[in-house]
Amino acid sequence: MQCPNCGTPLGAPTLSESDPPVFRCSGCQGVWVDSNAYLAWVAARPAEGAPDLTPDDTPVSDTQNLKLCPTCRRFLTRYHILPGARFSVERCAHCNGVWFDADEWATAVRHKLHDQVNRLFTQPWQAQIRAAEAQRSLERLYLERFGAEDYARVRDVRAWLDHHPQRATLLAFLQARDPYTL
Numbered sequence: 001m002q003c004p005n006c007g008t009p010l011g012a013p014t015l016s017e018s019d020p021p022v023f024r025c026s027g028c029q030g031v032w033v034d035s036n037a038y039l040a041w042v043a044a045r046p047a048e049g050a051p052d053l054t055p056d057d058t059p060v061s062d063t064q065n066l067k068l069c070p071t072c073r074r075f076l077t078r079y080h081i082l083p084g085a086r087f088s089v090e091r092c093a094h095c096n097g098v099w100f101d102a103d104e105w106a107t108a109v110r111h112k113l114h115d116q117v118n119r120l121f122t123q124p125w126q127a128q129i130r131a132a133e134a135q136r137s138l139e140r141l142y143l144e145r146f147g148a149e150d151y152a153r154v155r156d157v158r159a160w161l162d163h164h165p166q167r168a169t170l171l172a173f174l175q176a177r178d179p180y181t182l
């Protein structure tokens with residue numbers, strides 16, 4: 001089996017009680033997660049802790065070359081796995097193997113995703129990533145359109161209105177052309 005990134009032969013997977021069985025490339029330090037071995041490891045250990053989904057836009061070097069699955073020789077597909085992250089990992093739709101560039105794996109470990117790789121491609125996880133990304137791009141849009149000061153102000157007003165018992169009346173007051181005419 002060869003590294004999908006640099007072609008270096010991948011040796012035996014790293015095996016230890018606490019670390020998932022992954023193949024680390026001695027050439028580029030990237031990590032190949034073979035799905036069968038990984039799922040067996042996941043099944044044999046206690047339930048995983050909560051992942052840390054704090055948005056993380058730390059720059060990460062992300063190889064862009066098209067890669068083939070080292071097992072099935074099919075093209076790998078790119079996926080975002082963490083809100084705000086600028087990198088994508090690559091996955092084989094046929095055997096579910098996953099490729100992480102070296103920094104990507106380090107980021108996954110930092111966010112405690114390395115022991116739940118199998119969850120990262122499920123519909124709920126991917127929906128969560130898309131929702132977080134939509135939120136971030138809207139935030140950028142508002143900030144750009146309103147400016148920092150007005151954006152902060154309108155958010156304060158919104159927070160104040162959100163739980164106000166007179167919310168509807170206050171909104172009507174704000175929107176009326178002249179709130180003092182009947």
Ligand SMILES: [Zn+2]
Pocket residue numbers: 003004005006007008025026027028029030
């Ligand atoms: Zn490599």
Ligand SMILES: [Zn+2]
Pocket residue numbers: 069070071072073074092093094095096097
């Ligand atoms: Zn494959």
